[in-house]
Amino acid sequence: MVHPALSGLPPTGRSPDVPAPPAPAANQEEVRRQNLGAVLRHVHVHGPTSRAELTARLGLNRSTIRALAADLAAAGLVTEKAPTTTRRAGRPSLVVSPRSTRVYARAMTIEPDRLRAARVGLGGRVLDLREVEHPRGSCPADAVRPLSWLIRDMERTAGPDAICVGAAVAVTDTTHGRDGRIRIAGPDDALRVAFDAEFPSGPPVVAGDMADIAALAEQVRGVAAGVDDLVYLHGGPGVSAGIIIGGRLVRGHGGHSGKVGHMVVNPHGHPCRCGSRGCWETEIGDAALLRHAGRDQESPDTVAEVLRAAADGEPAARAAVEQVADWLGFGVANLVNVVNPDTVVFGGSLREVYLAGAETVHRRLDELALPASREQVQLRPAALGGTAALVGAAELAFAHLLADPLGGAAPA
Numbered sequence: 001m002v003h004p005a006l007s008g009l010p011p012t013g014r015s016p017d018v019p020a021p022p023a024p025a026a027n028q029e030e031v032r033r034q035n036l037g038a039v040l041r042h043v044h045v046h047g048p049t050s051r052a053e054l055t056a057r058l059g060l061n062r063s064t065i066r067a068l069a070a071d072l073a074a075a076g077l078v079t080e081k082a083p084t085t086t087r088r089a090g091r092p093s094l095v096v097s098p099r100s101t102r103v104y105a106r107a108m109t110i111e112p113d114r115l116r117a118a119r120v121g122l123g124g125r126v127l128d129l130r131e132v133e134h135p136r137g138s139c140p141a142d143a144v145r146p147l148s149w150l151i152r153d154m155e156r157t158a159g160p161d162a163i164c165v166g167a168a169v170a171v172t173d174t175t176h177g178r179d180g181r182i183r184i185a186g187p188d189d190a191l192r193v194a195f196d197a198e199f200p201s202g203p204p205v206v207a208g209d210m211a212d213i214a215a216l217a218e219q220v221r222g223v224a225a226g227v228d229d230l231v232y233l234h235g236g237p238g239v240s241a242g243i244i245i246g247g248r249l250v251r252g253h254g255g256h257s258g259k260v261g262h263m264v265v266n267p268h269g270h271p272c273r274c275g276s277r278g279c280w281e282t283e284i285g286d287a288a289l290l291r292h293a294g295r296d297q298e299s300p301d302t303v304a305e306v307l308r309a310a311a312d313g314e315p316a317a318r319a320a321v322e323q324v325a326d327w328l329g330f331g332v333a334n335l336v337n338v339v340n341p342d343t344v345v346f347g348g349s350l351r352e353v354y355l356a357g358a359e360t361v362h363r364r365l366d367e368l369a370l371p372a373s374r375e376q377v378q379l380r381p382a383a384l385g386g387t388a389a390l391v392g393a394a395e396l397a398f399a400h401l402l403a404d405p406l407g408g409a410a411p412a
């Protein structure tokens, strides 16, 4: 079972005038399973919620909510407690809360220079977080053993009744080859096999692209909460996008969609690591910012230094940010025309570039995007910052539990 947003595009291939086939009659058990999932998902996303509010929000009757909450509590997934304060007279409605410190997911990231692992509790709370350096020249599968050490180290200090219900890893599409050059990689079979070997008895590790997973995180808990059509742009050594349309993540035929960093925007521009020339990434990636600012060493610290210098008014750094913001607006206008998103979210180093050069990005957008699309679109800096990928990975990891809370080996 995968996250609903990862299960592919909405149903396609049927023209709108052909009636949909009748839905199969759902049996009682199926309805109960869906309702349990709806209650657990609500408290997972929105936090502690009274039974009365669940009744109103989910459109179910009071006795049904009472029974569902009792089942989830008996399974050890939620608690039900009287509210600490109540404004109404009479018996207060019990508050249903996720058991965040008991039920958790293993969330991991494989980034260009570091590996991170976290225990994220139901409800999206980061309970514990560790990180180590990821030496340049390593392939993603080399990350599996150090990540498993981090996970085991954290789990030694977890409470005796803590239970892991899922695991996921966000993999950047940018790694450094053994020659030190950056190259394009991502989740692959070798990675899955290595994780299976490292965690033979735990829940299987689901792998996803970093930008896709950060997009999910922003859509569930961040600046695009509840938005169905969004483009999340992640900037760093490489540039990629998580694109959600109709509430579903677009993955493409082979799972490689969203490589917007390789849209050719300047055919006479700089050579790109992909072998092409003038890709968007060569104009808005970290290397472009450093090139424009007259710095030559590419590292997250140097990028942060240029962004800081720009904020302090250093002319070269300021001009570099403006130049990158200009190209950023150019590409965003194209994406807005193609996708017609409700929101475009800027993450990674593009978050800071957008914040520093928002006026330039908007000017380009106004100049180049079609009015019908640009007038509706919101541009937003990512809200979740550095933990987005871990929070998003946890969402992937919780998907199975949220789809079927008491199914199979339900925690007790």
Ligand SMILES: [Zn+2]
Pocket: 261, 262, 272, 273, 274, 275, 276, 277, 279, 281
């Ligand atoms: Zn390229």
